[in-house]
Amino acid sequence: MPGDSRRVRGPEESQSPLLYAVPAQLPVGRTGRGAGEPRAVFVRAGLLSHAAGSAYIEAGGTKVLCAVSGPREWGGAGGERRGRLLCDLRWAPFSRAGAWSSSAASSRQAGLLLQESLEASLRLERYPRAELAVWALVLEDRGSALPAAVSCASLALADAGVEMYDLVVGAGLSRGAEGEELRLDPDDSEEEAGATMYLSLLPALNQVSGLLCSGEWEGDTSVAAVRMCMEGCQRLYPVLQQSLVKATKRKIPAPQPQSG
């Protein structure tokens, strides 16, 4: 693997001690929050000094940091008038409870999902022949990292002063293997258990920009799940707005009311 020759050499393969855990770790149920209750969220925008825009989100144990490098020059294949969005979503090697993995491959696919969710909200035609790059890093994955990354990336884009139709808010839910109860904002043990659904929404325009669900969905439980996800997004929206307003006030001095 070429990567190896450019990193400090370690042992060929190594297993996570959790596989040999005695007594086996029992998956702890959802403690202390209702089915429809999302986890406590901490959001902060404009925290990195060098990036054009940046944002950091903590949903329960999941921590995601995102940076945007502002409209850059891009060759522009052919007479492409619209700007281009480039997304990269990466998991830190220590972010998952299981094995250590410097997994570069899965990040390309995750970046694709993130791009599809964000592209709908950006006014790319205002940036002809330029390229916007979003770099997201999951520091700790305690469940539903993808929706947290979507919200964090959209906040970072707004903080960078990119023209957007609306912020994009992400939410996820999971359903126990056999139980019918839908649980909003699942943590990592609930995520593996059964079916999961992730949705990203443009709250002001009420448009769904990203949707991904796996596992079995009987009858119209999928419709109920979509509605529940949209509610989750609407609940998170004011938190994002407030943190963005605070960041904008801190970053940009209010224009003095000029007279005449």
Next chain:
Amino acid sequence: MASVVLSEAEKVYILHGVQDDLRTDGRGCEDYRGIEVETDVVSNTTGSARVKIGHTDVLVGVKAEMGTPKLEHPKEGYLEFFVDCSANATPEFEGRGGEELGTEIANMLYKIFDNKSSMDRESLCILPGEHCWVLYVDVLLLECGGNLFDTISIAVKSALFNTRIPKVRVLEDDEGSKEIELSDDPYDCMRLNVEHVPCIVTLSRIGHRHVVDATLQEEACSLASLLISVTSKGTLTCMRKIGKGSLDPESIFEMIETGKRVAKFLHLSLQNVLSQEESLGKKRHKIGFLR
């Protein structure tokens, strides 16, 4: 997806056509193009199928090999998917071009099979923890005419239907070491139950309505489309929105309804085509080009 560049006028033309439920090739919004399914086209595979929908042409080969079960599921076999977008589909897939689309489709296939009901994996297990059957599903994309996901999922289902895995007996000789004995009669083989294998239905949104089985031109003027994988019983095993645009919730619910309805009908017709071809047995005449 392989894309074709349309001028604005052509897009508006298609848009208005779809508005009053009439598409450029005369189909309604929920009709499929002519689907040709043919199984057992490649000799040295355990199961193979070729499916052609309009101009889209896909060939799937399944190879069953003996492997060790995964650590997390010792009592089950598993499937491995590999999608190869060969350059003769479109020049775009030259070199590494087709790789990204290939991995995207492969991930989608992993997702739709990633549940209990769609595929009975326990039957693939020979010896829990030691030996199991691994089905390597190789998808080869011969021509791109739009609506890749549906074609590939139908081809995979037909190939799995056509798969014949030789029966295996485990002999316990004296000092306890297990020995696997393959039956020599070529016809004594195990068939997979594909009844619950899901198929993907792609609904592309054009203007205010959505269409099924979009051609390349229709895909070019659709900003967003919804992929739904539905089993014959109507349970939805995976759903994903792809494309640059966004969808409003109501149209998503409509699309799910249409998707399920179309899928039920698709499963029925596919099932009886396969069983009809199976019943012909030896004397069916081969139309595939590979003969």
Next chain:
Amino acid sequence: MMEVAEEPGLREIGCEHSLLSRPDGSATFVQGDTSVLAGVYGPAEIKVSREMHDKATIEVMVRPKVGLPAIQDKNHEQLIRETCESVILGTLHPRTSITIVLQVINDGGSILSCFLNAACMAMMDAGLPMNAMFCGVTCALDDDGQLIIDPNTKDQKESRTVLTFAIESSEKKVLTISSRGAYSPAEVSISLYQSCL
């Protein structure tokens, strides 16, 4: 105080100029049984993406004797590149590239100082404008403080510390330092003084 052993025996040093025809400057440098071959191309054509408008872009490539270049080679490349950049007058040849290729013939200890000396000789052979010369010196301190100049691989393994200096010819100041092992500040000045002799 640490006293210095008898005259620290330097391994015999050999150097040969312009032995390769293709590069603009080439030299091989031998220290005991460590020998390195260096080739210099420059000032030559450069890709627009890497060109600097006010000075030459210097690039160093270290090729180990066997196998792919590893991280330690990349570390040496940076040390050598920065050392060369500080002596070469790059402003005289803006928007050009100067490439220095170092091939390890045999590594018998103190490889970094051999790299530095070979690079300096090859640059001189290529006639690149420089405002000073530099020479690489490696010295090792074993457990009881004995100082060995230009140690071979055996000395290096046994010794507690290995320090490599690049010392500039005009004012005998230190250009580059790279060290391995724990040592006290006093020992640094002793080894520095020794290597300047």
Next chain:
Amino acid sequence: MLSVPVQDVLGEVVLPGDVLLLPAQAADAPLSLSVASSVTKRMRVVCGPGLTRQGEDLQVTKCGLLRHREPAVYWVDSHQKRYVPVKGDHVIGIVTMKSGDIFKLDVAGSDQASLSFLAFEGATKKNRPNVKVGDLVYGQFIVANKDMEPELACIDGSGKANGMGVIGQDGFMFKVSLGLVRKLLTPQNDIIQELMNVFPMELVIGMNGRIWIKAKTIQQTLIVANILEACEYLTTAQRKQVFAKFSDNVQ
């Protein structure tokens, strides 16, 4: 700081980093050094290739032999293979590209030189010189400094070619080090004379280390090429001996 007065190191090998103290000129003569070799009424020290100015003294930047020429011109004669274009140098260029009204030439430097089609003797808009890609052109640099792309011309100030232009076809061109070319082109050097009377031939020497030779037969051309390449390391005595050996077996 190895600083040493200039006189006692003349003709010696100097290393980059050495600082040369200038002889104390008459106090009042302000020493303003300029790279351009223009001698005005006040005593000016001119430093050529291999030397740069550092405050009041000269600093050596290339290793080689320090040379001196009256009245106060110093330079270092160093061994170099890579040619750096200097204005006024005569060089041999290989035409690599023809684009619009200029030709691109490879002059073994860091970037390609350009040659306008009008820079030939008697060339006008309609009567263009027939220069094909791959031809050898002997020309002079009219623009050459570190900021600009070098420009060649095949006519001198008065519009005459005097020897410049496209070189004939079937000669042989080879590359030697710049030091040897300078040695051959020094006026009091007799290597060329001796060679001429041994083998009558056409000879073009470019300052960028390229030499083109066309003797009567291919065999003689190759002999001359090898002799010239060997000249770099032969002492004058050995060279005389080699010439003697050839001159008798040719008659």
Next chain:
Amino acid sequence: MVLMAPARCCVPGERLCSLEDCAPGYGTYCKHGYVFSSLSGYVVKRSDNGMMPVISVVRDTDSHLLPDVGATVTCKVMSINPRFAKVQIMYVGATVLKNTFRGTIRKEDIRATEKDKVEVYKSFRPGDVVVAKVISLGDAQSNYLLTTAENELGVVVAHSEAGATMVPISWCEMQCPKTHIKEPRKVARVQPEFLNVTT
């Protein structure tokens, strides 16, 4: 030009007002008859001489992140050749650009008078700081096309061979204070507010 409401901070997607009240300005878009904000910044409502007030969202002084056609840009000359000079655009108007963009000044765009007798070497040298105006975004492979064909455009800061900052003495020459050598440049007639940059 009177600014009515004290500056209110808004977020992309926030509904500002309906189309009847005011026209959408910079940083806004309209949908279903309402004006929405497309930037996070301060709402500024300007109504000039009683006409429909124009509502726009402003981030900092003039926050265009891309050099657009007609903008005055300041750039550094990277390389020159007989046909054009390649520059790196550092900032647009007064705002510093986070990432630099590549630009080209063609020979015929250097000077308004006697276009064909202009010499690129006599106008710019690598390392000079030049004020220019964007004339086009350029097509696929070439980058922004700039021009210095006005008196206020041209070289603002230049270094001489000796490295000192040169003083402009005429519209086509600059002199080095140390070696008194005159070097030909296409000099910009310096506006008063730019003057302190050169000291």
Next chain:
Amino acid sequence: MAAGFKTVEPLEYYRKFLKQNCRPDGRELSEFRTTTINVGSITTADGSALVKLGNCTVMCGIKAEFTNPPIDAPNKGYIVPNVDLTPLCSSRFRPGPPGEEAQVASQFIADVIDNSQIIQKEDLCIAKGKLAWVLHCDLICLDYDGNLLDACVIALVAALRNVRLPSVQISEDTGLAQVQLSSKSPLNILKSPVSTSFAVFDDTYIIVDPTDEEETLATGLLSIVTDEDGKLCTMRKPGGSALSPERLQDCISRAVSRHKEVQTLLDEVLLSVKTQ
């Protein structure tokens, strides 16, 4: 127009400040930026630490795993450091495999670990020749603002002291490991090295803890790593303007004094984590 002058003539701008022995952000030449350390923030890692040196932010996460020990040293475990410089922290880095600066930083950290003997590799061995720990130490730079090496070394030491490893026994019959996740024990940290970086400005001024701008404008960089008993573990000066031995000595003395500052800060933070 000061901002304009800063981008047009950065070196001139800096020289004006250095003449008065201060820097644009108000610090003296030998003053460090405010250093904040946060330990144990990542629960999925066995040990983690976040260090902010002014704006330069580095997160170190350590994950311990099982592996069989190397053949040539059956009683030793592994410690594998890796520095990641992604485009997230600064737009000068390209996505893809580690670039030159990331590799050089990784090599520097690996040298610091070997030279300063932070931990004995023998402590990482569980069963001689059969099973050993491998500590994957991943240092990810979140915000690049100069002086990456100092921040990385502090982050590594803080994370190592925060590591809690579960106790492991090899069961005789199955020969497999048994891991008690409940009883966790810290690593035995012998030394805690601290790195100090200097930047040299046109051979005259030497400033401590350079920011990103100062690093690009400096004509030479020097990094010195010292440990508790004043010994120097690693010294690295990649070329640049030459330093006389005397100036080198006062850099070393500044490094020793810096070591005390960081040592007290680290002990405070670790104490506050234990008391929670």
